[in-house]
Structure formats: structure tokens, C-alpha cells
Amino acid sequence: MYSSIYVTTSDISESRKIARVLVQERLAACVNIVPAIESIYRWNGEIEEDSESLIFIKTRSDLVENVIKRVEEIHSYDTPCVLELSIKRGSKKYFKWLDTEVDKVI
Numbered sequence: 662m663y664s665s666i667y668v669t670t671s672d673i674s675e676s677r678k679i680a681r682v683l684v685q686e687r688l689a690a691c692v693n694i695v696p697a698i699e700s701i702y703r704w705n706g707e708i709e710e711d712s713e714s715l716i717f718i719k720t721r722s723d724l725v726e727n728v729i730k731r732v733e734e735i736h737s738y739d740t741p742c743v744l745e746l747s748i749k750r751g752s753k754k755y756f757k758w759l760d761t762e763v764d765k766v767i
Contacts (some may be wrong), residue, residue, distance in 0.1 A: 663748040663756060664725050666711035669700060671737050676714040683718060688728050693717040721761055722747065729746040732762060 670676045673696045680692035695715040698752050702709055720728055732743050 662722055663751065663759065664719065664720060664722045665746045666725065666728055666732075667742070667744045668716045668718065668732055668736075669698070669742045670714045671714060672712075673697070673714045675737055676716045679732060679735060680693060680716055680718075683720075683731065686731065687764040688702065688724055688731060689718045689740055690759040691719045691721045692721075707735060719759060723761065724763060 668679065670679060673694065676692075676694045676696075680689075683689040683692060691709060693716065694727060695717075698713050698715050700711050700713050702711075718728060718732075722745075729743050729745075730764075736743075
């Protein structure tokens with residue numbers, strides 16, 4: 662019923678931009694930003710190391726497809742990491758608040 666979406670971005674500025682859009686458009690109730698992470702990954706056959714930022718988007722599960730689509734539209738990466746993490750349990754008060762902050766599926 663509820664999900665968190667894990668997204669890496671190029672930097673904190675991009676994280677803030679994406680977070681603001683999603684909250685303003687009521688696709689997310691809250692977005693947490695981790696300003697700096699180090700990523701090591703394979704890209705085009707080479708091992709890369711980069712500094713990135715990380716966001717956790719909190720929303721209802723029925724909005725996840727809309728969130729993924731919107732993130733892909735505004736993200737600077739050709740292939741952004743956008744992963745849904747299903748939430749099995751949590752605070753009922755928090756879920757009630759979350760429900761009031763996101764729109765119904767259009």
C-alpha cells in the first residue's frame with residue numbers, strides 16, 4: 662500500500678529539484694535527501710567511481726508508476742537508478758498523514 666523509492670542523482674542540487682517537483686505535484690508526501698554518497702559501478706564496460714546524492718521518496722504504492730515516469734522525465738541521467746522499496750509495516754499515524762499529502766491516481 663505504501664512505498665519508498667530509492668533514487669541516486671548527480672548531486673544535492675538535482676536531488677532538491679526532483680524532491681521539490683514530486684512534493685509540489687503531490688506525487689510524494691516527503692522526500693529525504695542524503696547529500697553525499699560514493700558509488701562504484703560498471704558503465705559501458707568500465708568500472709566507474711562517482712560522488713552522488715541519494716533521495717528516498719515516500720508515497721502510496723498506487724502512485725509509484727507515476728513517480729518513476731516523472732523522475733525519468735526530469736533526471737539528468739540517461740539511465741537513472743529508480744527502485745521501488747515496498748513498505749510492509751509502519752506507523753499508522755504516518756501513513757494517515759502520507760495519505761493526506763498525495764493525490765489520488767488520475
